[in-house]
Amino acid sequence: MWKIGLGIILFFVLMAVFAPYLSKYSPNRTVSLPYQPPSREHWLGTDRLGRDIMSQVIHGSRLSLIIGISTGLLMTLIATGIGMMAGYFGGLLDRILSILMDIFLVIPGIPLMIVISSYVRVRGPLVVILVIALTSWGSGARVIRSQVLSLKNREFVMASRVVGESNLRIIFFEILPNMLSLVASIFFNSVLYAIIGEASLSFLGLSDVSKITWGTMLYWAQNANALLNGMWYWVFAPGLCIVLLGTSFALLSFSIDEITNPRLKAR
Amino acid sequence: MKYILNRLFFFVITLFFALTLNFVIPRLMPGDPAERLLMRFGPNIDDRAIEAMRIALGLDKEKDLFTQYVEYLKNTFTGNFGISYLHYPVPVKQVLASSLPWTLGLVGTSTIISFILGTLLGVYAGWRRDRKIGSGILIFSLCLRSIAYFWLAMLFLYVFGYRLGWFPLANAYSTKENLYGIKFVLSVIYHAVLPSMTLIVASLGNWILTMRNNMISVLAEDYIILAEAKGLDEGYIMLRYAARNAILPSITAFGISLGFVVSGALLTEIVYSYPGVGYQLYRAVLSQDFPLIQAIFFFVSLSVLLANLVMDFLYAFLDPRVRG
Numbered sequence: 001m002w003k004i005g006l007g008i009i010l011f012f013v014l015m016a017v018f019a020p021y022l023s024k025y026s027p028n029r030t031v032s033l034p035y036q037p038p039s040r041e042h043w044l045g046t047d048r049l050g051r052d053i054m055s056q057v058i059h060g061s062r063l064s065l066i067i068g069i070s071t072g073l074l075m076t077l078i079a080t081g082i083g084m085m086a087g088y089f090g091g092l093l094d095r096i097l098s099i100l101m102d103i104f105l106v107i108p109g110i111p112l113m114i115v116i117s118s119y120v121r122v123r124g125p126l127v128v129i130l131v132i133a134l135t136s137w138g139s140g141a142r143v144i145r146s147q148v149l150s151l152k153n154r155e156f157v158m159a160s161r162v163v164g165e166s167n168l169r170i171i172f173f174e175i176l177p178n179m180l181s182l183v184a185s186i187f188f189n190s191v192l193y194a195i196i197g198e199a200s201l202s203f204l205g206l207s208d209v210s211k212i213t214w215g216t217m218l219y220w221a222q223n224a225n226a227l228l229n230g231m232w233y234w235v236f237a238p239g240l241c242i243v244l245l246g247t248s249f250a251l252l253s254f255s256i257d258e259i260t261n262p263r264l265k266a267r
Numbered sequence: 268m269k270y271i272l273n274r275l276f277f278f279v280i281t282l283f284f285a286l287t288l289n290f291v292i293p294r295l296m297p298g299d300p301a302e303r304l305l306m307r308f309g310p311n312i313d314d315r316a317i318e319a320m321r322i323a324l325g326l327d328k329e330k331d332l333f334t335q336y337v338e339y340l341k342n343t344f345t346g347n348f349g350i351s352y353l354h355y356p357v358p359v360k361q362v363l364a365s366s367l368p369w370t371l372g373l374v375g376t377s378t379i380i381s382f383i384l385g386t387l388l389g390v391y392a393g394w395r396r397d398r399k400i401g402s403g404i405l406i407f408s409l410c411l412r413s414i415a416y417f418w419l420a421m422l423f424l425y426v427f428g429y430r431l432g433w434f435p436l437a438n439a440y441s442t443k444e445n446l447y448g449i450k451f452v453l454s455v456i457y458h459a460v461l462p463s464m465t466l467i468v469a470s471l472g473n474w475i476l477t478m479r480n481n482m483i484s485v486l487a488e489d490y491i492i493l494a495e496a497k498g499l500d501e502g503y504i505m506l507r508y509a510a511r512n513a514i515l516p517s518i519t520a521f522g523i524s525l526g527f528v529v530s531g532a533l534l535t536e537i538v539y540s541y542p543g544v545g546y547q548l549y550r551a552v553l554s555q556d557f558p559l560i561q562a563i564f565f566f567v568s569l570s571v572l573l574a575n576l577v578m579d580f581l582y583a584f585l586d587p588r589v590r591g
Contacts, residue, residue: 001406103281105523107288108571110530111548115289115564118552119296139523192413199415200534204552218418222538227425228436235425239418246413254409 001258005251012245016061023055027212035229044233048224056212057237063213067125067198068245072191074133076140079190080176080183083144088152088171098145104138110200117206124208132197140186147179181260188253192246199242214238270589274579278572285568289561290339294332323349343565349558353551359562362547367566369439370543373459374532377466378525385471386517389478390510396483404475411472416531420465420538427461434461437540462532462539469535470528477520481513488512518582522575529571 015022024041025031029051036046044053086097113131120127151157152175160174176183201207202215209216217238221227226234301320330338342348348359385408392404428436440446440454485491486509494504533545540546544563551559583590 099277099280102277103284106281106526106571106575107285107568108526108529110533111564111567112288114548114552115560116292118555118557118560119292121296196413196415200417200530203415203417203534204537204549206552218421222421227421227429232422232425235418235421239415239421242415242418243410243413247410250409250413254405 001251002255005248005255008244008248009252012061012065012241012248015058016065019059019062023052023058025052025055027051027056027059035224035231037231038233044237045231047220047234053217053234053237056217057214057241060212060214060217060238061241063125063211064195064198064215064241064245067129067213068191068195068249071129071132071194071198072187074129075137075190075194076183076187078133079137079140079186080144082137083141084148084171084175086141087145087148088167088175094145097141101138101141101145104135105142107135109136109197113197113201114204114206117201123206125211125213128198128201128207129194131201132194136190136193136197140190143182143186144179147182148175151175151178181256185253185256185260188249188256192249192253195242195246195249214242268590270583271580274576278576281572282569285565285572286340286343289565290336293557293561348562348565351551351556351559353554353556353559359558362559363544363562363566366542366544366547367570369541370529370532370536370545371570373462373536373541373543374466374529376459377463377532378470378528380463381467381470381528382474382521384467385474386478386514388471389475389517390482390505390513392475393479393482393486393513394505394509396479405479408472408475408479411469412476414469414472415534416465416469417534417538419469420462420535423461423465424538434458439542458541462535462541465535465539466528466532469531470524473524473527474517477517477524478513481516482509485509485513515582515586518578518585522571522578525574526571529567533567 030049031052032042032046032050034046034048034050036042036050038045042052042054044057047053047056082097082101086094086101112135116131116135117123117127120131157170157174160170165174198207198213199215199218202209202213203218203222205219207213207216209219215238218235221231221234221238224231224234226232301317301323346360348363351357351359351362354362388404388408392401392408395401396405424436427433435441435458439458440451441458446454491504491508494508499508532543533548535541536543536545537549544567548560548563550556551563
């Protein structure tokens with residue numbers, strides 16, 4: 001299954017890298033009349049400014065991928081850092097951090113992101129990345145914490161503690177390497193979450209809607225009442241890309257869980 | 268008892284955290300919300316107008332932060348959320364009272380249906396995980412998890428509302444005529460079909476996956492093998508032996524997943540112009556109606572936290588081990 005996931009991701013990465021060669025037109029240039037139906041020149045028609053929608057889908061992969069992956073990285077970093085600290089040091093620190101994790105876990109994400117983004121004056125990819133990553137690390141941190149709890153009493157960790165290794169060294173060179181697969185699984189899940197999060201915020205107009213991502217394309221499609229004008233392909237294409245990319249990361253995350261957790265494996 | 272007190276404590280802490288976020292976020296952001304709001308009326312603003320707006324927002328510089336915070340908490344607990352700019356001069360409280368029931372009804376019904384449906388599918392997918400049907404359900408649920416709620420809402424609206432014309436395109440009840448009694452109820456249900464269908468389908472994936480994984484770990488237990496060795500009926504083992512034990516972790520996951528459903532519901536309402544808090548939130552964001560945005564965030568968090576608390580109590584009731 002992971003092969004399918006990796007295949008789809010590779011497909012979109014290639015699409016992003018070679019976007020200018022793959023698309024017929026510049027995504028920002030008016031190349032035809034506005035709101036044209038699909039034709040041989042414009043496979044997905046044109047938008048309100050007569051720009052080619054197909055070229056926008058292709059170019060949209062760039063920022064969508066960049067935002068998804070960097071948000072995923074940042075979110076994983078926060079989750080792993082906080083989860084490891086809580087699990088390893090225990091005590092009062094653990095109790096405070098655990099409550100913090102649980103709070104971020106139960107407070108509904110999108111409303112919180114909306115509150116924050118509506119107050120931030122600057123709109124743009126960086127803000128989107130920060131807002132999503134800073135509000136959504138809870139579940140990852142909790143998983144990491146419980147893994148560290150079970151690892152820190154194993155013999156090899158005990159041994160290095162007896163030898164007098166520093167806490168930092170034990171955390172990063174003894175414990176972390178033993179849960180890389182878990183970190184990877186959290187990363188893939190985070191990217192999935194980030195891709196949908198970006199699309200949602202953009203759809204609400206809470207990102208820089210002049211930049212082309214699949215999310216902002218949906219924003220413009222909704223603003224132009226694309227569906228009620230019969231331009232379903234304008235909504236369908238970017239959304240389908242989001243689903244495909246999201247599914248591929250979900251597949252990777254799931255496959256890792258399946259490989260590392262023998263209980264989930266087929267009998 | 269200890270468990271219940273523990274959960275109550277967590278509920279209070281989280282509620283305070285949400286409240287504090289609401290208080291801190293506007294004060295952390297660069298720029299002056301009062302000035303920004305008035306900017307919309309033109310470039311030359313009277314200083315006194317800004318000062319008045321600041322006082323209205325509870326942001327006046329005369330008072331120190333702590334006094335502001337205490338006042339803010341007092342206002343929240345007495346239900347004083349200020350006046351909505353968008354619906355001026357209607358108080359925020361009133362806007363919420365007219366929109367919150369729609370969202371609660373929609374999310375509540377859809378979540379219950381989706382939870383039952385997803386759990387049943389998950390039981391079956393776990394039971395038949397080595398067969399084609401098991402992997403089929405698995406891949407289907409992985410795909411569902413990657414669907415953005417609002418996108419699915421748009422597709423449903425297009426296909427079932429616009430193309431086929433089976434369901435209305437907007438609103439929560441017929442606005443063309445005055446309906447009373449049973450006719451009104453029917454109209455409400457008719458208008459809720461598409462939005463709730465969206466929520467059910469979009470959240471199904473999570474329930475399936477959680478239940479499937481729980482099932483698989485339970486199926487490895489010895490008592491299942493014993494039941495098989497005894498030659499008990501397959502369906503009996505699946506439901507009475509495995510599913511009954513596998514559902515417990517699903518219930519703890521319920522509260523957390525609810526946050527996702529609520530988030531998704533807010534965006535779904537926008538697509539269907541459904542008059543719940545999501546739609547109000549959208550309009551509040553467009554017109555920078557900060558009092559309304561904050562109150563909505565508070566009430567959405569409160570609802571999710573309350574639902575979590577109920578699930579925690581239910582869990583204690585179902586699993587005697589945690590009561591201890």
